[in-house]
Amino acid sequence: MKNIILKDVKVRFKEHLALDILALEIGNSVKLAVTGESGSGKSTLLNILCLLEEINHGKIFWNNKRVDTLTQMQKDKFRYDNVGLVMQDFYLYPGLSALQNVLLPLKFRYFKIPKQFFDRAVYLLKRLNITQHSKNIDIFSRGEKQRIAIARALINSPKVIIADEPTASLDAQNSAEAVKLLLSLADETKSALICATHDKILIKQLTYRLELKKGGKIEACFT
Ligand SMILES: Nc1ncnc2c1ncn2[C@@H]1O[C@H](COP(=O)(O)OP(=O)(O)OP(=O)(O)O)[C@@H](O)[C@H]1O
Ligand SMILES: [Mg+2]
Incomplete structure (x- = not known):
């Protein structure tokens, strides 16, 4: 994946303009922190980058291919093929084990999941300090769930890792391990890593920072 480019992108929720992006480019292998106060649009930006949220205006390109105009099914396939996603609320599947949750994205691809996965x-x-992987997901703590969600995002060696507050529920030690793993796996696969975060330690370890401001316009290039 060479880069992600957004041109003149606007996202509105009713009358409220949540994001106003004149131009944004995020290059291959870039490590970017998206920061800003609560409600400044960090999650919205991550969600439109991976085509989970619709835009109201403008264009999104991944590696020179226009992607905001894909059908819903094409968008879903595109996301499974290219993006490892850690959502703010995890979206782990109840009733399944930790291991089954981590393997879940592969269900869309394989009839029988290969052993290597x-x-x-x-x-x-x-690596994320979860050893009882056959335990039901519902009985893990919030911090453990966060780490399981990180493992799931990394299972497919995605070209872009998008993580929304990946260390928000973690103590210092688990946070350090999660950050180390995110960074080293991003390096191994030369993936881009885009994190919405307030975590000063995580911000310091990412190469670039995009600070969002409520009502502000975004024009930035990270390559
Ligand atoms: N589905 C939605 N419907 C209506 N308004 C929304 C929706 N999603 C986000 N918003 C609004 O858009 C703005 C940006 O929200 P967003 O969740 O992107 O902020 P954030 O920077 O991620 O905040 P936080 O740090 O609290 O996670 C907020 O004003 C929010 O209320
Ligand atoms: Mg958010």
Whole structure:
């Protein structure tokens, strides 16, 4: 994936203009922190980057291909193929085990999930300090769920990792391990890493920072 480009993109919720982007470019392998006060549009920006949220105006290109005009099904496939996503509210699937949750994105691809992915899932969970991977997801703590969501985002070695407050529920030690894993796996696969975060330690370790302001216009290039 070479880059993501947004041109003249606006997102409105009723009358409220939540995002106003004149131009934004995010290059291959870039590590970017998206910061700003609550309500400044961080989650909205991440959601439109990975085509989860519709835009009201403008264009989004991934590697020179226009993607905001894809059909819903094409968008979903595109996201599964290219993006590892850690959402602010995790969106883990109730009733399944930690391991099954990590492997869930692969269900869309494989009739029978190849063994190498089981090994990778167990490896990622172990690195994130989750050893009881066959336990039901519902009984893990919030911090554990956050780490399981991170493992799920990384299972498919995505070209772009998008993480919304990935360390928000973690203590210092688990936060450090999660950040280390996100950074090292992004390096291994030369993936871009885009994190919405208030975490000063995480911000320091990312190369670039985009600070959002309520009602502000965005014009930035990170390559
Ligand atoms: N689905 C929605 N419907 C209506 N308004 C929304 C919706 N999603 C976001 N907004 C509004 O858009 C603005 C930006 O919200 P967003 O969640 O992107 O902020 P944020 O920077 O991620 O905040 P936080 O730090 O609290 O997570 C807010 O004013 C919010 O109320
Ligand atoms: Mg948010």
